[in-house]
Amino acid sequence: MQRKMGSCFVVALAFMLATTWAGSALGAPGIPVTSDLVLKKCTDCHKNNGGLVSRISYLRQAPEAWEETLWRHKRIHDLSITKEEKEALLLYFSDKQGLAPAEVAPYAYTLEKRDTKEKVDSQVIVDICVRCHSYAKTALQRRTPEEWRKLANMHAGILPMWLYQLQDVADWDETLAAALKELAKRFPLETPEWKQWVSARPKIAEGMWVVSGYQAGKGVYGGEITLKKTGDAFYSYAGTVEFESGEKQPIEGKATLYGGYAWRASGTLAGKPIREVFHISMDGSTFKGVRFDDPHFELRGVETRAFAGSYPRILSVIPKALKAGTKGATVTVVGTGLSKEVSLGDGVTVKKVDSVSPTKVVVTVDVADNATAGFRNVKAGAASADGHGRPGAEAGKLFAVYTAVDYIKVVPSPAMSRTGGLGFAVKQLVQFDAIACSKGADGAAGTGDDIEIGRVPAAWNVVELASSNEDHDVEFVGKIDRNGLFTPGDEGPNPKRLMQENNMGDVWVTASYAAPGGGTLSARGYLLATIPLYIQRPVQ
Amino acid sequence: MKHLKGVNRKGKKIEKEKADLPVVEAQGSIPFMHTCTSVFNPGYEVDWTGATKQLCTPIETDLFGTTDMYCWWPGQAPDTYNNPDWNADCTRAMKDWMKLKVVKPEW
Numbered sequence: 001m002q003r004k005m006g007s008c009f010v011v012a013l014a015f016m017l018a019t020t021w022a023g024s025a026l027g028a029p030g031i032p033v034t035s036d037l038v039l040k041k042c043t044d045c046h047k048n049n050g051g052l053v054s055r056i057s058y059l060r061q062a063p064e065a066w067e068e069t070l071w072r073h074k075r076i077h078d079l080s081i082t083k084e085e086k087e088a089l090l091l092y093f094s095d096k097q098g099l100a101p102a103e104v105a106p107y108a109y110t111l112e113k114r115d116t117k118e119k120v121d122s123q124v125i126v127d128i129c130v131r132c133h134s135y136a137k138t139a140l141q142r143r144t145p146e147e148w149r150k151l152a153n154m155h156a157g158i159l160p161m162w163l164y165q166l167q168d169v170a171d172w173d174e175t176l177a178a179a180l181k182e183l184a185k186r187f188p189l190e191t192p193e194w195k196q197w198v199s200a201r202p203k204i205a206e207g208m209w210v211v212s213g214y215q216a217g218k219g220v221y222g223g224e225i226t227l228k229k230t231g232d233a234f235y236s237y238a239g240t241v242e243f244e245s246g247e248k249q250p251i252e253g254k255a256t257l258y259g260g261y262a263w264r265a266s267g268t269l270a271g272k273p274i275r276e277v278f279h280i281s282m283d284g285s286t287f288k289g290v291r292f293d294d295p296h297f298e299l300r301g302v303e304t305r306a307f308a309g310s311y312p313r314i315l316s317v318i319p320k321a322l323k324a325g326t327k328g329a330t331v332t333v334v335g336t337g338l339s340k341e342v343s344l345g346d347g348v349t350v351k352k353v354d355s356v357s358p359t360k361v362v363v364t365v366d367v368a369d370n371a372t373a374g375f376r377n378v379k380a381g382a383a384s385a386d387g388h389g390r391p392g393a394e395a396g397k398l399f400a401v402y403t404a405v406d407y408i409k410v411v412p413s414p415a416m417s418r419t420g421g422l423g424f425a426v427k428q429l430v431q432f433d434a435i436a437c438s439k440g441a442d443g444a445a446g447t448g449d450d451i452e453i454g455r456v457p458a459a460w461n462v463v464e465l466a467s468s469n470e471d472h473d474v475e476f477v478g479k480i481d482r483n484g485l486f487t488p489g490d491e492g493p494n495p496k497r498l499m500q501e502n503n504m505g506d507v508w509v510t511a512s513y514a515a516p517g518g519g520t521l522s523a524r525g526y527l528l529a530t531i532p533l534y535i536q537r538p539v540q
Numbered sequence: 541m542k543h544l545k546g547v548n549r550k551g552k553k554i555e556k557e558k559a560d561l562p563v564v565e566a567q568g569s570i571p572f573m574h575t576c577t578s579v580f581n582p583g584y585e586v587d588w589t590g591a592t593k594q595l596c597t598p599i600e601t602d603l604f605g606t607t608d609m610y611c612w613w614p615g616q617a618p619d620t621y622n623n624p625d626w627n628a629d630c631t632r633a634m635k636d637w638m639k640l641k642v643v644k645p646e647w
Contacts, residue, residue, distance in 0.1 A: 067645060068645070071645040072622075075622060075623065076622055081647075082647070083647040086647050110574065115573045115574065115575065116573055116574060117572070117573045118573070118574055126578070130578055131577070131578055131579050132577065132579070132613070132614050132615045133574075133614075133615040134574035134575065134615075135574075136574070158621070158622055159610070159611070159614050159619065159621075159622075160610050160621075161610035161611060161612060161614075161619075165579055165612070167581075414572070414573060416573060416576070416585070418585075422638055423637065423638035423639065423640055424640065424641050424642045425640075425642055426642075467589070467591035467592075467593055468591070468593045471593075473592075491637070492598075492600070492637045492638065493598035493600055493634060493637070494598070499597045499598070500597070500598045501597045501598055502597075502598045502599055502600075504592050504595075505591075505592050506586075506590070506591050506592055528572075528576075528585065528586055528592070530576075530585035530586065530592065531584070531585060531599055532642070533575065533616055533617075533642070534616065534617045534618055534626070534640060534641075534642055534643065535614070535615070535616065535617060535618045535623070535626075535642070535643045535644070536642060536643070536644040537615065537644075538645060540574060540575040540615060
């Protein structure tokens with residue numbers, strides 16, 4: 001009996017060792033590489049173990065992150081690829097080892113190049129990663145635990161100063177170990193979102209898509225574009241965008257849809273070059289992202305595009321607020337599956353339907369003198385503002401009634417501009433808006449029920465924020481125009497400043513608005529006018 | 541501090557006090573918006589007070605001192621270890637700063 005038990009133990013041990021060896025040899029769980037181009041270009045250095053290629057098979061990331069990986073290999077390891085091969089590799093990796101839309105959405109701001117104040121609920125990740133780059137850059141990757149460790153080793157190799165940047169961290173080895181553990185937990189290679197996405201990747205519908213957005217300096221806008229598939233992952237589009245001023249502009253372009261989710265386009269708006277960064281929703285019915293002036297990514301429309309043939313929903317109401325007692329106001333409802341039965345909630349009476357189409361309904365309304373202030377649930381037939389809880393809908397805050405303009409605010413704040421214009425650096429501008437607000441039913445400013453009425457015309461100024469004696473930043477940092485567009489100064493040392501200081505500094509940007517009832521409402525925002533970025537990584 | 545051990549009474553007291561402290565899940569925060577560096581000794585775009593007065597003035601005086609070869613702010617300025625051509629045409633930043641390239645992917 002004892003002898004039998006002994007042989008069982010030996011067999012079991014051998015089996016365990018064999019499976020452990022096989023697991024590590026295969027590097028499971030990895031993603032097998034099926035592209036001849038990847039195998040041809042990468043496996044001279046990366047070990048190919050039955051289709052599982054060292055490092056490569058154990059990560060997923062956004063298209064721009066793959067581009068950064070290829071770029072690094074080109075610079076440091078002499079990877080030789082043409083532009084066409086680079087595009088083919090990005091398409092392959094985004095398809096087989098990309099991200100699910102739900103994985104991208106919380107961190108899309110860095111791909112959309114939107115300056116954002118990040119919040120990270122892990123000090124060890126801040127210490128290890130966010131000293132140099134955004135948290136979003138980290139969070140747009142999925143790796144196995146071993147692969148996260150190798151990524152850290154790679155950083156130590158190519159950026160040796162990294163370790164010294166942790167000088168105020170007492171136990172950097174413990175901090176690194178804790179960060180790697182946290183990263184492996186937060187961003188593993190295999191996720192339910194990715195599993196769902198690869199099993200049911202929706203096709204992008206051709207035909208009409210409804211546009212709804214907001215562009216600083218111009219206000220809200222709507223529009224329609226027609227999408228046409230021109231290749232496996234390629235599209236062309238054309239249409240019209242209509243701003244709240246009534247100005248209509250033609251838009252057209254060509255797009256690549258990486259991995260079935262990441263829309264990267266270039267084209268023109270009113271003949272001027274634009275670029276687009278959008279990501280599709282998990283159900284394929286909605287794109288969200290930005291359209292920006294090329295090369296000024298900071299001048300942009302933040303936009304939603306909904307397939308006209310998808311479920312009924314309201315995307316925006318223009319204007320987004322009306323004052324109690326307003327008579328004969330024109331209201332435009334933008335969405336999909338709309339009909340003429342428009343309801344704008346208590347105290348708002350639709351007097352006339354001016355025009356109706358499935359994507360736009362224009363009505364004339366009266367607002368009762370005693371209508372209570374607050375947000376209304378808007379409906380247009382089967383379409384509502386809650387979008388049945390589906391993606392692309394802005395739940396319940398699309399339209400409101402207010403009683404008075406109580407204050408204005410300057411957005412964005414904090415804001416950041418960068419010098420440029422003389423050498424290779426392009427100036428980074430800031431388009432400010434003055435937004436009129438009402439305190440809402442509770443009568444207190446800055447609370448959750450405050451109503452943003454919309455963009456109002458204002459007188460703009462740049463004012464000194466004295467942070468030292470003899471602080472004269474305001475004379476050098478740049479100028480703001482009548483529409484709130486701040487243009488920073490040129491880069492380089494300025495001989496007119498003490499110690500040839502650059503045209504940088506921190507200042508207030510103030511807005512004054514002549515309120516309809518008399519008096520002036522004022523607000524200010526913080527502006528950091530600073531120096532250029534001399535490296536522009538695909539993911540900052 | 542696992543590599544340090546208290547050897548006298550005061551050291552042991554500190555060890556005990558540290559052990560008695562509750563474990564707190566740290567909440568990280570980024571001092572400024574991305575794409576700013578969060579390294580402030582020195583900072584690149586902004587100093588630790590949120591202003592610009594404590595940065596190198598002008599930045600060109602010390603730009604290469606903080607980027608050759610091991611860049612202090614690799615998200616903002618290229619390190620010449622990985623990007624040797626960045627300042628190839630700019631031997632003196634104070635004089636040739638207009639020749640500083642903006643490094644980005646080129647194919």
